[in-house]
Amino acid sequence: MNFDSRKYVFIIIFVLVGILYASKLFYMQVIDDSWKIRAQQIAEKRREITPPRAVVFDRTGKKIVANKTYYNLMMVEKNIKNLDTVAFAKLIGWSREEVRQRFFEIRKGEGRYYNRHTGKTTSNYQKIRPYPFIKELTAEEMVKIAARLEDFQGFYKEVTSMRNYPFGNGANILGYLSEVNQQEIDNDKFYKPGGHIGRSGIERFYEKEFRGVKGIKYIVTSALNNTVGSWENGKYDTTAVQAPPIKLGIDIELQAYGEKLLENKRGCIVAIEPSTGEILALVSSPNYDPNLLVGNRKIRENYPKLLANPDKPLFPRPLASAYMPGSTFKLLQSLIGLQEGVINNESGFPCNKSVVGCHNHPSAQNVTDAVKMSCNPYFYAVTRRIIQQGKKPSSEEDAEYGLGRWAKYMHSFGLGERLGTDITGLKAGNIPDPKYYDKWYGHHHWKFSTIRSISIGQGEVQLTPLHLANMAAIMANRGWYITPHFVKGFGKKGPREEYTIKHKTMVERRHFVPVVEGMRRVVYEAGGTARRARVEGVVVCGKTGTIENYRGPLKLRNHSAFIAFAPMNNPKIAISVFIENAGGGGGTWAAPIASLMIEQYTYGKVKPSPKEKRILDAVLLKKER
Amino acid sequence: MRKNQNIIGSFDWPLFIGYILLLLMGIGTVYSVAFDPEHPNLFDISEKYGKQIMWLGISLFLGLLVFLIDSDIYRKFSLPIYGFTLSLLIIVLFMPAVNGARAWLGIGSMGIQPAEFAKIGTAILLARYLSTANIKQQSRKTVLIANAIILVPMILILLQPDAGTFVVFTSFLFVLYREGVSYDPIIIPILNAIPIKGIHFKKTWIGTHFIPILFVVIFLSVTTLLLSNSTINIETLGIEIAGYWGVFFFLAIISVAGYFFMRMIFSRRDRKRAAIIAIIGFVLSVMLTSVVDLGFQKLAGHQKERIELVLGLRQDPNGDDYNRNRAMAAVGSGGLLGKGYRNATVSSVQTNHVPESETDFIFCPFAEEWGFAGSLILVFLYLFMILRIVVIAERQKSSFNRIYAYSVAMILFYHFAINIGMNIEFAPVIGIPLPFFSYGGSSMMSFSMMMFILLKLDSQRKDVLN
Structure with missing residues (x-):
């Protein structure tokens, strides 16, 4: 018996699959834009750089509000390998229980956001994202930790800037800063979760004059959220500009x-x-x-x-x-x-x-x-x-x-x-x-x-x-x-x-x-x-x-x-x-x-x-x- | 001297050139994906591209050896070769597991994967067995032995476990079909065991065309599940098709396309049959798919969930569907002309958004960098290679050569269809390399040897009498 005609079955299958694949590729690559958006979500990140807030001088030229460098101890859970909890707790001066508690807190609470459409608060905590394990460590505190930080994979330090008042006077004039709330984030694109806003005093009144201009950096990030390089050689990047110093009439x-x-x-x-x-x-x-x-x-x-002080x-x-x-x-x-x-x-x-x-x-x-x-x-x-x-x-x-x-x-x-x-x-x-x-x-x-x-x-x-x-x-x-x-x-x-x-x-x-x-x-x-x-x-x-x-x-x-x-x-x-x-x-x-x-x-x-x-x-x- | 001239004269240059083109494109892509600015030299042996070039050299050397050896050796020593590859598959089971599978023989990066070479052994023995003079395609013995030759390495590979290569071995079933091996000897006794008066089967259509029917049923079932659970949305035409109508639409297109294709290849006399076949095929597949669809809707929740997960209907971009989602984003973001060589942002090794982007998912960086234009060229190139091998197969006087050639075509086709299909939601994510393209010594050497054996057999086709 001769089965030569069966070769057509093969040819039909091969050609059909070829056409099918080419069409799907055409649809995905040329017609459908959703994958391009998804790719952007995955690889290109807009990293906003908030400049330090404006410094403040008094009428005689003395700096009364300055910025001081602080450090956040960051963690990326996916990068943490074989964490020696005892040694780590000892390093940061916490108890083991506190470390465990903090991990729990981060997984539950960080990355929490309010969904306007569903009216629910959900957490989009992701193991591959960095979260602050301890916020706002002073330089002295960080020096102690940084010395042995290399031993703990998945942890690293990040620099932030916070207020410092050399004189310690005029609290009710200057006011204080605190983290933005969801409403402020929704109302003004300038603010991102974890950012700061003037909460009272002139810091609040002159918020726009204090905050400066944000810099935007487009970067290509890796799956572990590490920066790999700048996007298009930084063609679209802008630099952060600190607001000019503010001079007060205060002596x-x-x-x-x-x-x-x-x-x-x-x-x-x-x-x-x-x-x-x-x-x-x-x-x-x-x-x-x-x-x-x-x-x-x-x-x-x-x-x-x-707040509880009876003298207010x-x-x-x-x-x-x-x-x-x-x-x-x-x-x-x-x-x-x-x-x-x-x-x-x-x-x-x-x-x-x-x-x-x-x-x-x-x-x-x-x-x-x-x-x-x-x-x-x-x-x-x-x-x-x-x-x-x-x-x-x-x-x-x-x-x-x-x-x-x-x-x-x-x-x-x-x-x-x-x-x-x-x-x-x-x-x-x-x-x-x-x-x-x-x-x-x-x-x-x-x-x-x-x-x-x-x-x-x-x-x-x-x-x-x-x-x-x-x-x-x-x-x-x-x-x-x-x-x-x-x-x-x-x-x-x-x-x-x-x-x-x-x-x-x-x-x-x-x-x-x-x-x-x-x-x-x-x-x-x-x-x-x-x-x-x-x-x-x-x-x-x-x-x-x-x-x-x-x-x-x-x-x-x-x-x-x-x-x-x-x-x-x-x-x-x-x-x-x-x-x-x-x-x-x-x-x-x-x-x-x-x-x-x-x-x-x-x-x-x-x-x-x-x-x-x-x-x-x-x-x-x-x-x- | 006469023999030598004969070899060069009857050497199939188009296939060889296709092979070389794919190799070069592959190395280019590996260089782009794995590029390390500290070791920019293409031939740097400490980098993946340097190693890939080393493997290429070894492969070409093996090819030369193949050409120096008389092609008759494969026929003569088919059983020892098969036995050797089987023994490697057994030895590898006693090796330490790498990434949960005992697939590697040797140390570290210099190891080989015996499963890759088992394909060659199986193809040779299968060709040898089915080309035996006076073989009866209708006998139970033939069906059982032929299937056993395929099944033994499959079982050993499943023990590793290596699901990808296991699936690839089913490609040999199509070779059985091409050679006319009928499943009637197995199916008829089962059918006749059902006591219906006056009906006694001698020959069934299902048994004769068992393999293609089986695959068409599987294919249509999977397609039904995929399409009836998603919405086809063609924005540019403003068409939106949801639910089972998607399947219906798909079948209609396939039937019409099939009709015109059959008209093209059928002789003038048979053209009327094309319409009948298309209509019967359409009606049958509508029946089949609606049964599958209804059955699926009736399934219990957890069973449904499992199937949906395997088929990728449940999308969890950061969980189980991570790889595919990233891969599709990489391919889809390529656009018409791509992002340019070495400009992949999603799938380069540095960003690592697509795991295994230099091995199993190497199509991602290629499609991202060269866009639809590059993807189309690649699909055409593979299609050309596969069809060229079919042409080569059909011109052989020796059935051994033909069966071997069909094996190569089917293996290549499987690898091509599954590997690229993973990236475009047409195939489940199972790790098999893209032939000649993916980084890795074993796959490059085994595919090259497979190719050179074919070229050698083809170049000596005129010397062979049977």
Whole structure:
């Protein structure tokens, strides 16, 4: 039998398979693009390089925020071979159990991501990917480990950069960084899991100015995620650019001195350069060393402690704590009274203690002396004239008109609104206007006698220490201010435009003259309330405030407040000091602290004196009553 | 002198040139894949390309030896040669295991794989047995002995275990088919054992065409499972075919293509039969595939899962399907003209995304670097080689030569189809080398010897009388 024709079976099979294979190859290689995308996923990696964040200098050119090199101990599980757990645990100074636990943690938790479509959190942990075994080791810690790291396959070190604060001051100004959350990653492509973002302070406010420009490197990676080479010889690569250094108006020495003065006290100091609005110091006490909140490990360790501290060191009091301003407010009442024409420089009012309590002093015969003696009945009378100007038929309508005008004046001083300073967490405080009282008492159901406590800065008036300092700056400038701000320049560029604009108050310059003279007398004349505020060689103008405060029926110790500027002519510094529950009056604690700050700023140092020792030794923290 | 002239004159240059071309392309690809910048010399013996060239030299030397020896020796000593290769297969089972298989004889990189050479021994003995004068293709003895010659080395190879080469040995079954060995002597007694009155089989269509039918059934079943569980999506034409309709579509195309092909090769008289065969084939295969499809849907969950995993229907790009997924990405990313020589990003040894990219998965870097253009040339070259061997086989006067040639064609075809098929989801991932291409001494030497024996037999075809 002849089976020659069977050769066709073979030929048909061969040719069919050939055609089939060629078609499939054509489909895969030429038509279908999905394999090209898959290949890109596999081999080409976009590696983003985050530059170190911008460094920060103070006004004198001292570096106050720097970057420091840290190391992550990385692991790739697939590369780990015959791990001697005992030796490894010994090397990194952990227990075996901790090492085991950490492996478990990484496998469970790392690479976890939130799937927007399914709404589930899943882990895409992969044995071939690198994960940090220990994050943020210091150079000293790494040196010990690195010496023997070669013995442990699958582990290697990776360099990262983190913040470092050489001075350890100004934590509430500078803020801290922490890892980005999923929402931030979703909203801004800049951030990748494990990246950092400014969480508070100027780091948060100027996040975009701090973070710089990311570099992108396209690389070809191996199956074990090691870099094999650059993609297309780096044709598409871009370099990472660090943001230009940021210069602050802060004088770090002054800041540090202020923090030292307020040790063991609850309170704040805000100092501003009146001519520029630059904040020279912003002290919140108690506070903390910003180095405590650098990196995940430290944040996890220290943040809960700081949060649990009853004195709230994380709370930026100068910005976010609104207090009644007390007698410091009398400056504004006299200015508004003069501008409104309801009083003049020579107006005198008797010190009638039946209206409102006062201390013992002769009746003031003019505005200047009234300021010096801080006469309560005098300013009660002035404010009454401002509120009840007699221009409307009924006293209620009249009060509505008067208070409306009064509130407008106050707003022109930046009070009762957020000041627009370049930091987050600002409070507006409160300047009551007619609407405010309408809500409380009903429309036309209130008049001056109802709301009279505002005349001496008590009652519903609430200001932050930043407002107070700005008020001092307005006094120094005799009628205008630039919004207080921290950043005076980015590299070669100046501050943001909004921080170069002069805001004029509604009070003319001439009316400031008698009031400022009153402020001088507060410090330098017999009968003034703040003779402790004197500084050698500089004329200080100031105003005390003593704030009575109650918790329910319980009378607590007075708050001590003082605002000042110096020198009287061509002022260099305007300052507000507010000490909570200090006891005594504004002249007792706040005024000497302000004077020490002015001395420090003027001379760059403070001569040791009994005054300084008294402040440094004082412990006012635990006493509220 | 007369004999020498005869050899050169009847030497099959096209096959030889194809062989040399594939070798050169193979070495080029190994050089690209395994390139080490610290040892850029192509002939550096410490690198894989240097070694591959060394193997090439040894192979050509072996080829020369083959040419110096009279071709009659293979026929005469077929049993000792077969026995020798079998003994190597037995010895290797006592060797230490490398990567879980006892496949290597010798030390380290200089070892050989006896399974590669067993193919030659089996091909020679099979040719010798089936070319025996007066052999009865219809006898039970013939079927059993022929199958035994194939089965013994297969079992030994399975013991190593080496699934890839085991599968390749089934290629010899097609050689039996070509020689007319019928499975009727085995099938008829089984059929007649079923007592149906008045029916007594003497000759069955199934027994006669047992091997191709078996493979067509397997092929169609696998295709059914693959196609009915996936969606064919041709975006450019906006066509999307899902489920069993994919199988139907596929069968229709095959039938129409088969019809035109049969028209081409059939004589004018038989052309009507082409249409009938195509239609009957289509109807039968639709019946078969729908039964397979229904059966598969009825399977229990875990059984289904197992089959799906083996067929690669369940994709787990980072798990069990890792190799194939990477390989397909490498091939698919090649595009029309490829990424350029030595520019493979997925499948180079440095990146190592495709394991074994210089041996079993060497098609990946080639296809990635040369794109569809290169892939097509390679497919054509292999197809040309295989068809050329069929042409050579058919011109032999000696049935020994013909059977041997068919064995070579089928082995080559199996290696080609499975190796490239692994990369394009047409074959399961089993490790067998791409002939003349993959890095490795054993496969290069065995394929070269196989080729040179064929060339030698062919060049002396006029001297042989039987």
